[in-house]
Amino acid sequence: xxxxxxxxxxxxxxxxxxxxxxxxxxxxxxxxxxxxxxxxxxxxxxxxxxxxxxxxxxxxxxxxxxxxxxxxxxxxxxxxxxxxxxxxxxxxxxxxxxxxxxxxxxxxxxxxxxxxxxxxxxxxxxxxxxxxxxxxxxxxxxxxxxxxxxxxxxxxxxxxxxxxxxxxxxxxxxxxxxxxxxxxxxxxxxxxxxxxxxxxxxxxxxxxxxxxxxxxxxxxxxxxxxxxxxxxxxxxxxxxxxxxxxxxxxxxxxxxxxxxxxxxxxxxxxxxxxxxxxxxxxxxxxxxxxxxxxxxxxxxxxxxxxxxxxxxxxxxxxxxxxxxxxxxxxxxxxxxxxxxxxxxxxxxxxxxxxxxxxxxxxxxxxxxxxxxxxxxxxxxxxxxxxxxxxxxxxxxxxxxxxxxxxxxxxxxxxxxxxx
Ligand code: GLY
Numbered sequence: 001x002x003x004x005x006x007x008x009x010x011x012x013x014x015x016x017x018x019x020x021x022x023x024x025x026x027x028x029x030x031x032x033x034x035x036x037x038x039x040x041x042x043x044x045x046x047x048x049x050x051x052x053x054x055x056x057x058x059x060x061x062x063x064x065x066x067x068x069x070x071x072x073x074x075x076x077x078x079x080x081x082x083x084x085x086x087x088x089x090x091x092x093x094x095x096x097x098x099x100x101x102x103x104x105x106x107x108x109x110x111x112x113x114x115x116x117x118x119x120x121x122x123x124x125x126x127x128x129x130x131x132x133x134x135x136x137x138x139x140x141x142x143x144x145x146x147x148x149x150x151x152x153x154x155x156x157x158x159x160x161x162x163x164x165x166x167x168x169x170x171x172x173x174x175x176x177x178x179x180x181x182x183x184x185x186x187x188x189x190x191x192x193x194x195x196x197x198x199x200x201x202x203x204x205x206x207x208x209x210x211x212x213x214x215x216x217x218x219x220x221x222x223x224x225x226x227x228x229x230x231x232x233x234x235x236x237x238x239x240x241x242x243x244x245x246x247x248x249x250x251x252x253x254x255x256x257x258x259x260x261x262x263x264x265x266x267x268x269x270x271x272x273x274x275x276x277x278x279x280x281x282x283x284x285x286x287x288x289x290x291x292x293x294x295x296x297x298x299x300x301x302x303x304x305x306x307x308x309x310x311x312x313x314x315x316x317x318x319x320x321x322x323x324x325x326x327x328x329x330x331x332x333x334x335x336x337x338x339x340x341x342x343x344x345x346x347x348x349x350x351x352x353x354x355x356x357x358x359x360x361x362x363x364x365x366x367x368x369x370x371x372x373x374x375x376x377x378x379x380x381x382x383x384x385x386x387x388x389x390x391x392x393x394x395x396x397x398x399x400x401x402x403x404x405x406x407x408x409x410x411x412x413x414x415x416x417x418x419x
Pocket of ligand 1: 212226288289290291292
């Protein structure tokens with residue numbers, strides 16, 4: 001099977017690494033891919049992955065049998081719709097299905113209809129109405145831009161004036177079209193966790209648990225980031241979390257979407273809060289987590305390509321998914337200035353050394369190959385993933401490997417998976 005992988009981050013490098021091990025794969029290419037992925041297959045530069053026609057043309061020119069899409073934005077741009085119309089099989093939801101992430105108001109309305117537990121909310125397009133409404137509710141206030149704002153569109157605050165200011169900014173155009181509608185929802189106290197599933201339109205198979213570390217510095221300090229590391233399986237979660245999420249959240253959402261004629265065939269990421277009444281949905285994403293994918297792929301004991309190809313056709317195999325009985329830890333190496341203004345162009349050393357270490361994988365997130373060698377190209381630069389019989393063993397291996405990589409301004413948290 002000839003496979004085209006869309007995306008170029010650490011998540012896609014890890015997906016590509018797993019797809020490349022399939023017994024049915026013959027060719028693997030990525031658009032745009034990255035220097036790490038280039039060890040697995042060709043990387044195609046210069047194609048706009050948000051242009052559905054361009055992705056279709058690339059797939060046709062390469063006689064692709066299955067397109068797998070990693071990030072959310074091509075999905076929201078309708079890439080899967082265009083591929084399907086052209087008779088090319090794709091794994092990822094259509095534009096309508098991707099609204100679960102690209103419109104918080106849409107996600108709320110589906111959840112309401114499906115009876116899925118989530119915070120009560122109201123939707124506004126008028127700034128005065130949003131501001132007045134905020135005066136009638138107690139804090140903390142949760143104000144979200146409706147559309148894709150890449151993690152920047154949400155404010156949670158105790159401060160009414162700040163909440164009102166945020167609603168004004170969103171509706172006033174700070175996030176463009178994505179913010180012209182705002183969703184104001186009740187604050188849900190509790191631990192945040194995520195559950196990921198592979199869906200085929202009517203059924204879902206859940207991934208094992210992973211815990212990520214969002215703050216920039218040790219001890220959960222510093223600004224929020226895309227993710228500074230993670231480990232799997234996650235400890236101290238309720239035993240029934242994954243089953244409850246499938247039964248009470250993901251399955252009813254798939255059914256409600258199907259009732260609207262939307263066959264959701266793609267990854268589904270349920271961002272949850274563990275409340276005293278059970279898991280409630282904070283948000284959905286129509287992609288897998290990054291860096292969670294990087295640890296999950298090293299633990300998945302299945303042929304991922306067979307599963308995604310079946311899912312794209314609407315018939316996943318019977319579950320549950322099998323997992324290697326080992327732990328995995330990912331330490332993310334970041335550039336100076338991340339998450340605000342990451343420095344780029346710094347020479348990276350040690351990558352080949354780490355690649356040859358047993359039980360260690362290095363997944364590239366933002367690197368670039370130049371005539372002088374590998375350099376940094378963004379905030380999260382490399383993922384050092386190690387496996388072991390225990391989380392502690394995997395952790396020791398990951399930190400040992402990380403100590404062999406160097407670039408100017410390199411930073412990483414020292415407390416990933418430390419308890
Ligand atoms: N690790 C969180 C995310 O992918 O959004």
